[in-house]
Structures are given as C-alpha cells and as structure tokens.
Amino acid sequence: GGTIVVVGAGQAGFQAAASLREAGFDGSLTIVGDEPVAPYQRPPLSKAYLAGKATAGTLALRPASFYADHRIALRLGTRAAALDRAGRQVALASGERLAYDHLILATGARNRPLPVPGADLAGVLQLRTLADADSIQARLAGVETVVVVGAGFIGLEFAAVAAARAIAVTVVEAAGSVMSRAVSQATSAFFRQAHEAAGIRFVLGASAERIAGADGRVTAVETTDGRSLPADLVLVGIGVVPNADLAAEAGLAVADGILVDHTLLTSDPAVSAIGDCAVFPSPFAGRAPTRIESVQNAVDQARCVAARLTGRAAPYAALPWFWSDQGRLKLQIAGLARPHDRAVTRGDPATGAFSVFCYRHGHLVGVESVNRPADHMIARRLIAERLPLAPEQAADPAFDLRALVR
Template sequence: MSAPVVIIGASHGGVQVAASLRQLGFEEEIILFSAENVLPYHRPPLSKAYLAGEKDLDQILLKGPAFYEDHRVDLRLADPVEAIDLAAGRVRARSGEQAFSKLVIATGSRPRLLKAPGHDLRGIFTLRTLSDVHALKEAMAEAQDIVIVGGGFIGLEFASTAAKLGKTVTVIEAREKLLMRSLPATVGDFIRAYHAAHNVRFHFNAHFAEFEGESGRLRAIRLADGTRIPADMALVGIGGEAELTLAAPLGLKLAAGGIEVDEFGRTSIGNVYALGDVAAAPNLLASEPMRLESVQNAVDQAKAIAAHILGQPAPAPVTPWFWTDQYDLKVQMAGLSRPDAVQTLRGDPDANAFSVIETIDGKLVAVFSVNRAADHMAARRLIAEGAFLDLSLAADAGVPLMKAVKSS
C-alpha cells in the first residue's frame, strides 16, 4: 500500500478533493488536516445568514460527520500542518509526522491587515473563520456605531447584516466607487444606492489615518482629511492574500501572488498540487494565470486534481462565476469583465432586477445580474460556448438570453 494522499486545509476545495477521489474510485488512504476544531463548513454564509443567526452551524457544514467515516476520509481536526519536507515526502503536523504520496495544498487566503496606528485596540476585527464570526457576534451585541474599512464583498455583506440589525453603519472606501475592479459601474452604483436606502453611510476616496481608542478599546476612526467617525467596533475588509506560510520555503513556482498550477492543479513539483485561493491557475478567459477567490473555482480545481491523481481526463474548463447576497439582492457574476467590452443593460434597475451584459465584437464575455438568476445560468453556458449575441434581443428583458444568440 502506498503512502496516503495528504490534503492540507479542510476548505471547500480540500473537502472536494477527498470527495471527488472517492467518487472516481480511489481506494487508498486520504488524510485531511484542518487547523480548526469544527467540521468543515461553508464560508459564504459567515458574513450573512450565520452572522445574523438565521442559520446554525449544522446548516452550514460542508458534509455531515457520517460523510468522513463512510468515505474513509481521515479528518484530523485541530491538527494544523506546521512544515512540509518534500525531500522526505512528509508533513509535520501538531500530532506528529505523516508521509504522503501526493500532497494537496488548500491553505486558502488570509485577510489583509491594516497596520495603522491603533490597529491593536480591542474592537477591531477581520472576517474569515467561524471563530472570527463568534467574536464579531459578541461585539455586535454591545455595539451601535460600526465602521467597515473597505467596500468589497465581505464588507458590504457584513454591512447589510449589521444594518438589518439596526446598527449605525459607515463604510470607508479608498476608491471613488464601490467594487470598481469587480463590477460595472451600473451595478456598483446600484448597490451603493441600495445600501444608502438602508441608512448605510459611505466615505469615498477616503484615506485612512488611524484607529482612535480609550483605555485600550476602539472609540473612533480618523481619516487623513481629519474626519472623525465614532466606532464601537470596526471590521477591516481590505482583501485577502494567499496563505503561503507553508509553501514559501518549498521553492514552488509562484504567480499572481499564489502558487502557479496548471489546468490539473499541478505545481512545479510533480507530486504536489494546489487549489483555491492559494493557487494561480490558467483561466478560460484570461491569458495569464490568476487567483480567483471563489467557491466555484476551488471546487472545479479540486475535481481536476482528483481526476489527475487517478489518471483520468480533467473536467472541461468552465466559466468563472461568483455571487454575493446583500439584503434581498442576489448579485451574480459570470465571466470576467474586460475594460474594452461593450455594456448592454437588460432589465430595470428601478425594479431591482437587471443584468449588465458585456460583449467584445458581439461575443459574450461577462454578465452581471441582480435578481435575474435565469440570466446568470444562461450566461455561464453561453460564455463557455463562446456565443455571439444579437444585442437588440439581449437588451429585451422579456427575451430569454438563450434566444438572443446569433445563429451561425
């Protein structure tokens, strides 16, 4: 019997590698190391339904406890891997050393920290793990004035949750609009207005200066222009960076801030794979390897890794897609935005249901949808197929997007 497949990180991708290996007929041992002491869970609900108390832990688990036993996955909770010895083919975890035949690095990303004056005051948080959410919930119970540093998806999801709980919420954003790198201005402006209608306040082009405190606890945020914003607590949501602590000493080839991998998830060292937030991979719609921080991306890469380990063809590349839930809005994104794309509005923002279609020379490259799930599902298929659209039909929200495809 060969040494087991070892997976570092019980994330969406890490769990999916184990599940896919078993689905494809892998019979050897699988060991899944987790730094956390709870069963692996979905992360997207953390800033929304779980934080708001609308779902409990059992409802956000990736798999129930029986899955790991039934599928012979040795899940080692509260057992972080501390070092990797590639020459010896072993990892050193808190519990001891473990040999491997194949190694999968699924360490994800970590929140980018804001090392400003006062950053060590009590009442300043990031949001990544279940323990982060528990700390946030405890602080929110006593807080009224909440400041969010960073107008990205995590910050805005948290803002919507806090606003629904009746808190006074202020978002500080360094750029002039929301989500400029992720969404067309039409969608970003719509989201800003929707938050404003729920009494969320914004400061744009805002340069952060310091956290102000009293007796070791946060009391306010000060901006570079002297603006002082009262704050009982603050969430810092200024993006994430690949968690490379274990990988950095290994000599793996890096790209785009992560570990470079091919379409099978292989790194530059033969029996080592990487996936998810930590991996920079080829993309159907990009010319260079890129990191995509999304559940879909991690799951798709996990399936490709499992197939390769078993010597089977990798699944066909799929369209990148993402989503965010804020209030009663479901914002869904398919494809990757291009600065040279033509934008076509489909539907009515005033009705809180519309899509922005992006095409280049008529070819569909991205669709950004608000409460139009059918558009999103059609877009994922059409982008993968390289479809060309009749934009006059695509602009008519009454015409199914699939019917707007130009015949060849």
C-alpha cells in the same frame, strides 16, 4: 491505491477528498486543517449566520459520520508546518509526519491586515472563519455604531446585516466606487444607491489612517480626508493574502499564490494546489494567470484534481461564477468581466432586477445579474459555450435569451 494528503480543511480540501472517494480512489486519505472544526461553508458567515438565520451545525459541509464512512482521516486543529518534498512527507506542528504519494495544497487565504496604528484595539475585527463570526456576533449585541473599512463583497454583506439590525453603519473605501475591483460601474452604482437607501453611509476616495481608542477599545476611525468616524466596532474587509508560505518555504514556485499549470499541478509533479491559494491559467481570464476566491473555483478545481489522480486528467476549464447576497439583493456573476470595454443593461435597475452584459473586444465575458437568476443561468452557458449574443440583443428586453441555449 497510494496515499494522498490534503493540506487545508476548507471548501477545496473537503471537495478534493470527497471527489477522490466518489471517483473510486481507495488508498489512504487524510485532510490536515488548522481550524478546530470540520470543513464548513464560509459564505453564510457574512450573510445568514451573522443575521442569526443559520447555526454552526447547518454550515458543516458534511456530518461527522461522512468522514468515517468514507475513510477520510481528519487531523484538525493542527498546522502543516513544513514540507519535505524529497522525502514526500508533511511535518505537522504537532511533530507528527505524514507520508504522501500525492499532496494537495488547499490552504486558502487569510485576511489582509489593516496596516495602520490602532488596528490591534479591541473591537477591530475581521471575518474569515467561524471563530471570527462568533466573536463578531458576540459583540454585535451592544453595538450602536459600526465602521466598515473596505467596500468589497464581505464589507458590504456585513454592512447590510448590521444596518438591518438598526446599527448606524459607515463604509470607508479608498476607491471612488464600491466593489470596484469586481463589478461594472452600473452594478457598483446600483449597489451604492441601494445601500444608501437602507441607511448605510459611504465615505469614498478615503482610507482609514488611524484607529482611535480608549482603554484599549476602539472609539473611532480617522480617515485620510480628515474625518473622525465614531465606532463601537470596526469591520476590516480589505481583501486577502493567499496562504502560500508553506509552498514557498518548500521551494515551490509562488507569485501572489501557488503557481500551477493548466492541470493544477505545481512545479513539483507530486504536489497540486487548488482554491483560493492557487494561481492558474484560465481560458476566461485573458493571458495572465489568475487567482479566484470563490466556492465555484474551490469546488471545480478540487474535482479536476480528483479526476486527474484517478486517471481522468483534463485541463481545468470551468466557467467562473460567483454570488453575493447583500440585504435583499442577490448579485450573481457569470464569467470574469474585468476588464471590459462595453457594458449594456437588460432590465431597469429602478425595478431592482436587471443584468449587465459585459463585452471585451466584442466577446461576452461577464454577466452580472441582480435578482434575475434566470439571466444568470443562461449567461453561464452563453459564456462557457461562447455562444454569440450581440450587445443590442442583450439590451433588448423583447429578445428571447432562452432560445439561444435551447
């Protein structure tokens, strides 16, 4: 029994509600979401959906009937504006107040705005929501030249989709390599070359300094190294900011996200936080608390909290894994490879299929696989179960990895 309110109708919020019902929670259950649509998958927004190979209907995590069938009330298109922790109530922007016995914050993250003049010109866009994807899609038809600011996952996925539509694409990135915060040098270099071979141009080690426009519309991106890159459309993908304001204003502990303990409880035992907004201690991340932006993390943290709230408390210890599709290249990552002090490659990158095994102090901490899904599945087990694999064995194509997990 009891009443659970979930704030945030994204991947994590949806999964928390679904898992609570699956685990037998039979009290009142409400999800509050500020987007106007029922929970959907974000990953296809920068991949199949933007490429025109998926429809909004196929993105929905469940059909509308699911929520009715499972007595999950959806309050969509409305923000949770304030928390009254002493009175255990959430105040919605609409003025309505929802009482709770337990509150789950699954507020996700929002795009980091580009802090330069001209960033508000028409045609300068970001991608987080279905509405963002629709407005990009609507403009893409007439576009000939695109500049992508930021060579992270979303920037590169978008660049690949645009290049496949014969649009001239230039990617501007402040770091000296692509996906530098997330992957090994070998994987980064491979992706840069593959994108260049597909016609994408890179300007590395420079940032956007100003966006130029005419009649309120973007015309070019001016960079710190003195270039003016023509653009009909600019896609800004420079990372996200966790949505922690609601928690902070209610006096919960925050630091680049909502701080939670190893069971995903905030500093208030009646409030949990999960997904992109949560900063948690991970057994795979070394000592410092971490925040992970991935479907795996959102789903597994939701399941962990649902289990705790239905009497099966356990520390959160799921192995992080991630994927990114960039054109015909499927990147899969098991574990958290940054930082690492040794990396060995299995398979030949020249064939377009290989894995990079990353070690920290002699332990395997992350494996990046490109078009090698079998390596990825084995790597998940090797890292999660801390099975020994010497770098020399990982690099030896004759060494049978499958035998280790049989």
